Amino acid sequence: MIIAEHQAGSNMANKSGVPGSIRAQVFRRDGFRCQRCGIQGFEFRGDQHVSYPTGDAGNFLSIDHITPKSKGGALADPRNLRTLCTSCNSKKGTTVVAEFDVK
Numbered sequence: 001m002i003i004a005e006h007q008a009g010s011n012m013a014n015k016s017g018v019p020g021s022i023r024a025q026v027f028r029r030d031g032f033r034c035q036r037c038g039i040q041g042f043e044f045r046g047d048q049h050v051s052y053p054t055g056d057a058g059n060f061l062s063i064d065h066i067t068p069k070s071k072g073g074a075l076a077d078p079r080n081l082r083t084l085c086t087s088c089n090s091k092k093g094t095t096v097v098a099e100f101d102v103k
């Protein structure tokens with residue numbers, strides 16, 4: 001499936017630099033499930049900001065860059081993005097995790 005990258009005019013980028021529409025797409029692709037520990041969240045969205053709280057208190061699903069931007073990874077390409085919970089994402093640091101098989 002070809003996915004349009006870099007939607008012009010999008011002002012929905014968060015601090016990760018990933019537009020909200022791309023984030024939602026990745027979360028849906030991954031089934032709202034952390035790709036490391038498997039915790040599943042549920043969709044909770046407003047008009048602009050999209051948040052995906054998981055079942056456990058304090059954990060939110062977040063977008064992770066498989067190849068970090070600092071290492072040349074694409075910023076908003078779903079093929080370089082995956083769903084991680086905030087707990088796993090914070091543990092990851094800048095390590096490139098290669099075992100993840102992008103769908």
Ligand SMILES: [Zn+2]
Binds near residue numbers: 037084085089
């Ligand atoms: Zn996790």
